[in-house]
Amino acid sequence: MTHLIGFICVRLIGGCSKSSEGENEEYTKQDGDSITESRMQMDTHDLTRKLHTKNDSKIVMLVADGLGGLPNEVGGKTELEAANTPNLDALAQRGVQGLSIPVLPGIAPGSGPGHLGLFGYDPLKYEIGRGALEATGIGFELQDGDVAIRCNFCTLDENGNIADRRAGRIASELSAPIAESLRQIQVDGIEIFVEPVKEHRFVVVLRGAGLGGNVLDTDPQATGVPPLDPVATDAESEKTAEVAKEFLRQASEILKDQPQANFHTMRGFAAKPNLPTYEEVYGLRAAAVAVYPMYKGLARLVGMDVVGNASNLDEQAAVVKENWDDYDFFFVHFKYTDSTGEDGNFDEKKARTEDFDAFIPKILELDPTVVIVTGDHSTPSFLANHSWHPVPTLLSSDCCRYDNQTEFNESSARVGGLGQFEAKHLMTLALANAGRLGKYGA
Amino acid sequence: MTHLIGFICVRLIGGCSKSSEGENEEYTKQDGDSITESRMQMDTHDLTRKLHTKNDSKIVMLVADGLGGLPNEVGGKTELEAANTPNLDALAQRGVQGLSIPVLPGIAPGSGPGHLGLFGYDPLKYEIGRGALEATGIGFELQDGDVAIRCNFCTLDENGNIADRRAGRIASELSAPIAESLRQIQVDGIEIFVEPVKEHRFVVVLRGAGLGGNVLDTDPQATGVPPLDPVATDAESEKTAEVAKEFLRQASEILKDQPQANFHTMRGFAAKPNLPTYEEVYGLRAAAVAVYPMYKGLARLVGMDVVGNASNLDEQAAVVKENWDDYDFFFVHFKYTDSTGEDGNFDEKKARTEDFDAFIPKILELDPTVVIVTGDHSTPSFLANHSWHPVPTLLSSDCCRYDNQTEFNESSARVGGLGQFEAKHLMTLALANAGRLGKYGA
Numbered sequence: 053m054t055h056l057i058g059f060i061c062v063r064l065i066g067g068c069s070k071s072s073e074g075e076n077e078e079y080t081k082q083d084g085d086s087i088t089e090s091r092m093q094m095d096t097h098d099l100t101r102k103l104h105t106k107n108d109s110k111i112v113m114l115v116a117d118g119l120g121g122l123p124n125e126v127g128g129k130t131e132l133e134a135a136n137t138p139n140l141d142a143l144a145q146r147g148v149q150g151l152s153i154p155v156l157p158g159i160a161p162g163s164g165p166g167h168l169g170l171f172g173y174d175p176l177k178y179e180i181g182r183g184a185l186e187a188t189g190i191g192f193e194l195q196d197g198d199v200a201i202r203c204n205f206c207t208l209d210e211n212g213n214i215a216d217r218r219a220g221r222i223a224s225e226l227s228a229p230i231a232e233s234l235r236q237i238q239v240d241g242i243e244i245f246v247e248p249v250k251e252h253r254f255v256v257v258l259r260g261a262g263l264g265g266n267v268l269d270t271d272p273q274a275t276g277v278p279p280l281d282p283v284a285t286d287a288e289s290e291k292t293a294e295v296a297k298e299f300l301r302q303a304s305e306i307l308k309d310q311p312q313a314n315f316h317t318m319r320g321f322a323a324k325p326n327l328p329t330y331e332e333v334y335g336l337r338a339a340a341v342a343v344y345p346m347y348k349g350l351a352r353l354v355g356m357d358v359v360g361n362a363s364n365l366d367e368q369a370a371v372v373k374e375n376w377d378d379y380d381f382f383f384v385h386f387k388y389t390d391s392t393g394e395d396g397n398f399d400e401k402k403a404r405t406e407d408f409d410a411f412i413p414k415i416l417e418l419d420p421t422v423v424i425v426t427g428d429h430s431t432p433s434f435l436a437n438h439s440w441h442p443v444p445t446l447l448s449s450d451c452c453r454y455d456n457q458t459e460f461n462e463s464s465a466r467v468g469g470l471g472q473f474e475a476k477h478l479m480t481l482a483l484a485n486a487g488r489l490g491k492y493g494a
Numbered sequence: 495m496t497h498l499i500g501f502i503c504v505r506l507i508g509g510c511s512k513s514s515e516g517e518n519e520e521y522t523k524q525d526g527d528s529i530t531e532s533r534m535q536m537d538t539h540d541l542t543r544k545l546h547t548k549n550d551s552k553i554v555m556l557v558a559d560g561l562g563g564l565p566n567e568v569g570g571k572t573e574l575e576a577a578n579t580p581n582l583d584a585l586a587q588r589g590v591q592g593l594s595i596p597v598l599p600g601i602a603p604g605s606g607p608g609h610l611g612l613f614g615y616d617p618l619k620y621e622i623g624r625g626a627l628e629a630t631g632i633g634f635e636l637q638d639g640d641v642a643i644r645c646n647f648c649t650l651d652e653n654g655n656i657a658d659r660r661a662g663r664i665a666s667e668l669s670a671p672i673a674e675s676l677r678q679i680q681v682d683g684i685e686i687f688v689e690p691v692k693e694h695r696f697v698v699v700l701r702g703a704g705l706g707g708n709v710l711d712t713d714p715q716a717t718g719v720p721p722l723d724p725v726a727t728d729a730e731s732e733k734t735a736e737v738a739k740e741f742l743r744q745a746s747e748i749l750k751d752q753p754q755a756n757f758h759t760m761r762g763f764a765a766k767p768n769l770p771t772y773e774e775v776y777g778l779r780a781a782a783v784a785v786y787p788m789y790k791g792l793a794r795l796v797g798m799d800v801v802g803n804a805s806n807l808d809e810q811a812a813v814v815k816e817n818w819d820d821y822d823f824f825f826v827h828f829k830y831t832d833s834t835g836e837d838g839n840f841d842e843k844k845a846r847t848e849d850f851d852a853f854i855p856k857i858l859e860l861d862p863t864v865v866i867v868t869g870d871h872s873t874p875s876f877l878a879n880h881s882w883h884p885v886p887t888l889l890s891s892d893c894c895r896y897d898n899q900t901e902f903n904e905s906s907a908r909v910g911g912l913g914q915f916e917a918k919h920l921m922t923l924a925l926a927n928a929g930r931l932g933k934y935g936a
Contacts, residue, residue, distance in 0.1 A: 126588050126896055157919040157922055162934065
């Protein structure tokens, strides 16, 4: 062990001293912006973009979705505290922990902003529109310039007014072929994709030149009134609104004899978000090892490669191992701490937390330079929902400042060395601990 | 107790799950602002405005003015630590505490910014001009468009130069009738109010169309020189400067035979600040239960109703109870932890803290969903002044993450689950704990 630490130290110091000597890589502001202006526009990527250096370190970020929890009663334990997690506790002794605030105090995020924060993208600056997230969530690979639209089948009465905004929540078996029947719709110069989602939901993606994403919903949010026409809110989206209108015209013909789903609304028009990549902002070749399409999609949006086709933690560990030499950064996503929390099932969340703990050694045996364990938000089974509570987060490396905690959970994280911090700062800490960040200023 | 938690759980889960199902209430950005622009302008209200939902929860914010303190010597106790506060300590066991930073580290605020922060209004973004605060402090109800001016009687010598900038700190009994004599001043098209304050101070409020608040002080901050003319610093305030000049001309006639107060200066010209209301940014019907005019006035500026006419804590508790069904949010203000601190009287501050503690059960018996105990700043008797030290702050609800503290004071708050946070985030936490905030993003 001494020998191992010695070896890693040398490697780290190599990375660090390179950056401290590399004057060219120091961040120097060349433009003439006023301080206020630059401060207002500054985000962490403006630093990492200029300060990052390369070395042979490996960073692994293990995301247990919805990790944070609550006790069921005063004086009780959270799911993570109740779980038997010997591996996480051992890692805590070689790491530093704290509480990460996904967005801002009191704000419960969805999966999109929750992961953007962990990836180091300010979730208040970067927004993934509803349509783009929905397309991402079903594994559709958006391309630059695509506009994704979330659609709901609805039922119109004989006067053309909406009688049911969700077509009676029509069963997926019925709605999928109906959605697929809309694939016959053709609009000049536009490639159109129609993908069924669940029940009354489907996604339409428009691909073609000159399509903006700023078009208002056609769902009037009420029954007894007709659907609205799509209306662009900027000049760049006029063409999108025209295409959508033509799509709706043809859809109304195709659907008119359906008993329930005789029309549809369009919501959450969204261009593919234009996020800088991990390679650009961190200099990292990044791989995502996830089971669910949503998380693969989110990782793809920041330029990660989605590797392997794992369907459980064992397979995910194997995929990380197989790809170890080809990437600098691995994002590994575990879903079931969130889904069991959302089910309000304390015992199941605790059990899935233990599954996650058992997986930790398989990553550690690869000898990563930096390991991070965190969640994109809390999902206390007590609330059966995403919540705003800050998330226990653990970072282990040979140059972290150990904080003398012997367990990893909400109570330890509360008094841990990372304090409370906005999640968007986590990637900077990861890079620093990997010896991949130069000095700011001379 | 189990039953109670069960009941409240259902209520909260109702509030929280509503947001996850309430698709309409998800935050969707409709405008076409560039991302950078939206981040620069983003404040917490941009989130709460779009994410807030309604339910039947009740939030009570108990503000012990100047609550935070200091020990008199190394190793000693603060006023709050020395006080016997069984009710606050019991509440700490069912809550989560932390230290709220009123503005920024090291910044000691006045009452205005201190309360704006607690109310969730960024005190660096929103400023209440000195004149407006002074008018508010004496209970004058400013209307939109009003311009308030803080005036000081002064003594001019035979050459028209200022001999005493405060007219010898003339006694209030003498100065009040002199101020009232200025009510005879008339300016075409302008309604003018003159209100005595204390000693050499009085307030003038101008009401009429087209009055801007940006006029420079006429006080030259020196003796042996004449007072300055009022000068507008923008076009919108030219008329204000003209009116002020005419007021001064007439005042000089009226006052010319006074032995001490033979003229006056004008300072801190300020339009009524244009603050968004609690109803708009939080969806809360808010009531203020305060004894002193300043705090009633501050609450009014953010759209709270000032209810009751209480003159002590017992009466304040009764007023809260009487109005319980009509409001979602109650701000209760207690002055004497500040005034005793400003007097430098440790024992008195400790005793008033105990009075405040004794009042807590009267609020708890109303069964609020969320109770917050905090202060607008620290007023250590050791300094006999407002200070920058962060303020012990306690939040209790059935879905807070309890932090195992058994007391409420500076030392407990330092290791509490809320960590250290800017006061402006407190209202977001209150809303979240009340189940009144939807999820940010999908």
